[in-house]
Amino acid sequence: MSGKARVRARRMPRAERERQMLDAAVRVIGRHGYQAASMDEIAEAAGVSKPLVYLYLHSKEALFTACVEREARTLIAAISEAVGQRDPADGQLWSGLLAFFRYADERADGWRVLHVQARTHGEPFARLADTMRARVLGFVTALLTSAARAADGTRDLGEHELTGLAHALVGAAESLATRAADDPALTPTASARTLMDFAWTGLGGLVAGERWS
Template identity: 60%
Template sequence: MGAVKTKRMPRAVREQQMLDAAVRTFGRRGYMAASMDEIAELAGVSKPLVYLYLNSKEDLFTACIRREAAALTEAVRAGVRRDVPADRQLWEGLVAFFTHTAQNPDGWAVLHLQARTHGEPFASEVAAMRAGIVAFVTQLILAAAREAHRDPDLPESEVAGLAEALVGAAESLADWANATPGVTAREAAATLMNFSWSGLGNLMAGRPWSPPAPAGAAAAEAPAAAAHEVSG
């Protein structure tokens, strides 16, 4: 009898296997320290096969960034129901974000730590992902603000900065949560909700916080007010 031939693994499956190994290696060792030999060994393939499929270390890292960015974006979008109140939408988006980053710590390290610190074209890939998430959060807050203010023409600029700040806080908190034993995704989401929603809730209710007048302006206003009282 002849030797039994094993079924050849489809290219797409083999490629994902290589990307899995690469994300783990890049996430734990860093882009510079990671070697193609190590990635190939972890994937159970030869190094020439990795090069055949993914061309170079730079192309492999870019492919990892794109895959992890798409997965994170999809997780956040899929986690939000549009038929619930604004605070629930934000809560669900945050839970989805922290759940994904907790379940995929190597992927998050690739996106937030590695890709941003090794220049182009990697930083641009992550910036595009982040811009998409910021835009999504902006629309969530904008829709709620327009409904609360009964103003369908409320400009996006009114909430764009809030979305940017919220995403930045979520990114930093994800790093902290992944590095702190025992912190769950729901606890991380609740921390950020407690930090942000009181301010967002006041904005929705038309009670935004306003900074005090500069000291110089206040001093100038006092004599003017006194003079007005005397003349009156």
């Protein structure tokens, strides 16, 4: 690195420098995996020296933890900001699904860090990913509860039934997002519509030619 580059590196605000390092780490880890990713490669991708990465983020584990935490916050924020609280339950679910699939599409490396890398490399990474997933499950469960009450104000679905449906829906969304990475036809909008058709209209309705709109 040249003397001028070192001066620029010193003058960059810390928050911006850390963001630059995390961006590089997410790209490298998302594409090559946590074990295969080296601090040398991450530093090179960030355009900084390896000692500077260690100075800011201390260790590879700490760097990966920061990546998982940031991507989890980004995904939750994207879903939360997209959902209009005054919309009907199906409209909220549609907005949430669309935001989720857009995140997975636009931040494909970040999605792999969350969905694959964090879950397969033990604590504390898996716990962070599970915390993010639990928040999404809570959001979906609340929507299903709201939908059930709107359809029949006299009866709520049982807790176990709602929880099972929420897990099934979130699992389907995760699977479809992973599948979309290899299928250009599965755009975020197409993925969200596919899941809305299946989840809201139901298989019986689809066979009968019905579609969610």
